[in-house]
Amino acid sequence: MENSHEKLFAKLYGTKPTILASAPGRINLIGEHTDYNNGYVLPAAIQLRNYFLAAPRKDRQVRVRAENFKESEAFKLDSLKPSERKHWAEYVKGIFWALEQDGHRLGGVDAVIWGDVPLESGLSSSAALEVSIIKGLTSLFGIDLPPQKLAKLAQKAENDFVGMKCGLMDQFIAVFGRQNSALFLDCETLAYEHFPLNLSKNNLGILVYDTKVRRKLAGSEYNARREEASRALEILKAHGAADYKGATLVLLEEIKPAMSDLLYRRAKHVISENARVQLSVKALKTDNFAALGALLFQSHQSLRDDYEVSCPELDVLYETGRHFLGCLGARLVGAGFGGSGIAIVERSRLAAFVEKLKAEAGDRGFPEPECREISVGEGALAVRLPEKRGR
Ligand code: GLA
Numbered sequence: 001m002e003n004s005h006e007k008l009f010a011k012l013y014g015t016k017p018t019i020l021a022s023a024p025g026r027i028n029l030i031g032e033h034t035d036y037n038n039g040y041v042l043p044a045a046i047q048l049r050n051y052f053l054a055a056p057r058k059d060r061q062v063r064v065r066a067e068n069f070k071e072s073e074a075f076k077l078d079s080l081k082p083s084e085r086k087h088w089a090e091y092v093k094g095i096f097w098a099l100e101q102d103g104h105r106l107g108g109v110d111a112v113i114w115g116d117v118p119l120e121s122g123l124s125s126s127a128a129l130e131v132s133i134i135k136g137l138t139s140l141f142g143i144d145l146p147p148q149k150l151a152k153l154a155q156k157a158e159n160d161f162v163g164m165k166c167g168l169m170d171q172f173i174a175v176f177g178r179q180n181s182a183l184f185l186d187c188e189t190l191a192y193e194h195f196p197l198n199l200s201k202n203n204l205g206i207l208v209y210d211t212k213v214r215r216k217l218a219g220s221e222y223n224a225r226r227e228e229a230s231r232a233l234e235i236l237k238a239h240g241a242a243d244y245k246g247a248t249l250v251l252l253e254e255i256k257p258a259m260s261d262l263l264y265r266r267a268k269h270v271i272s273e274n275a276r277v278q279l280s281v282k283a284l285k286t287d288n289f290a291a292l293g294a295l296l297f298q299s300h301q302s303l304r305d306d307y308e309v310s311c312p313e314l315d316v317l318y319e320t321g322r323h324f325l326g327c328l329g330a331r332l333v334g335a336g337f338g339g340s341g342i343a344i345v346e347r348s349r350l351a352a353f354v355e356k357l358k359a360e361a362g363d364r365g366f367p368e369p370e371c372r373e374i375s376v377g378e379g380a381l382a383v384r385l386p387e388k389r390g391r
Contacts, residue, residue, distance in 0.1 A: 003209035005067065005112055005387075009053055012065055012072075013110040021136030021382035023174040024049045025117035025128045027184050027208065027342050027374065028333050029197075029292070030299050031277040033307055035041040035167030037229050037244045038188035038271045040277035040341045043169055044197060044286075045177025046208075047377040050115030050128035052136040056327035057108035062094050067114035075076045077106060082161045091126060094157030095133040102153055104143050111136075118370075119159075120214045120341025122332070126162075127170035129152040131380050135175075139382035148190055151175045165223055181387055183279050188245065202289055204328070205347045205373045209357060212367040213338035222335050225266070225307065232267035235259050244270045272302055293329025293344050297322060300331035300341075309336030313366045315340040321359045324353055 006031070009017045024045035031041035039082045060077040066088050068370035073089040080097045083090065099106055113132070117125035131154050138145055147155070154171040158164050173183055181194040199205060215221075231246060249271055256264055257335075276295045285290040300318045304310035310318075312330040318341070321330030326349030332341045345353050354371040361369050 005053055005114060009112050015038060015055055016383055017388040018055045019136050019140050019382060019384055021052045021132050022049045023128045023131035023135060023380040024177050024377045025125055026170060026173045030280045030295060031273060032303055033225060034270060034273050035043045035169040035187045036226055039244050039270060039274040040156040041169045041185050041187060042182050042277050042280055042388040043173040044182045044376045045173055045379055046374045050117055051112050052111060052132040054109045054111040054136050054140060056140055057110060059108050061108040063110045067112060077108060088220060090162050091129050092133060094161030095130055097161050098153040098157040099137060106141055118210060122209050122334030124170040125160060127174045128218045130157055131171055131174035135380040135382045147175045152211040164219060165226060175380050177377060179378055180376050195281060198287050202287055203347050204289055205264045205345055205350050207343045207345050207350060208340050208372055208374050209317045209343060210340045211338055212369060213311060213313045215338040221337055228263060229270055236267060245274055247271050269302045269306040273299060289328050289344060296329030297333045303332055303336060311338055314341050316360050317343060320357050324356060327353055
């Protein structure tokens, strides 16, 4: 049976697709704004994914249909240049560009892309898009790269082609995600380990709370935080710390007079968040979700007060969660300034919690949030489609 996207592909290009690749969006349990500071993160892949259906061409032309936008674009591989244009097609071009920059000569393709990861919602739809394409292209052209390299090239596309200086967390989890597991990653060494996330066994669910707030400033504020955190690290280094992972809050307190209050708070977030990730891993090992939840609340406070990446719409989740029986923990997720948060909630209390959140947001005149329970899905996959398909 052909699915509807394969039919669309055949209609658009007059041929059959040969490969279907996909990659997930993500939540991050904890470890926010630590990846680009060479720290620890603990994300998990979600069931929402982006898909890339493609067939090779004989020339060096690429034609892509983005079904979610009902838009098509075409470009030639010989004229790829980063541009200022913020458009989905730049992410597609960026992946071709990053692979060619790494020395792989690609051919053209015809492709259809679509997905159900909500855009600009803090669930990393861009990494899902990038990784689905890199997974598809490497499989289509028989390029054998280690999975770490796939994640890094996808990040390079976003950093150097699209111009968003993100860390590695989103691309890494999109490649390495595993069903019902969270992934602990040391963003400096890229050492990682999967830990089972026994939610249903413990009658718990993870709620994603999408504020529906999309902040245009997110990109520039994000880059500003990167820069501030790196200035704070220079001062820590001048006082003997090797890096953020090696720094302690004790040292930070000692050298407080040597830094501005702003840099002090940025450093305090990064150092304390790294410690919270490590404590969260300990909690996960014993299914101690009460302890994990408490760390989530602390993470939100730190992101709100010290790193200053929250917003009133996200704070509603935290404040409501703190006082709601059955909510073990809640925090903003991803870059912040809007987008989504997550909460760990007793399943029997999920519906009531959603109702309460909507009422609280409504009382404050905020947009109605979209709340959905998520499940933890697989990382990137690519399958070759059989040539002859039955109807
Ligand atoms: C965005 C970036 C990630 C990470 C988070 C904040 O999602 O893409 O690399 O920095 O923000 O933790």
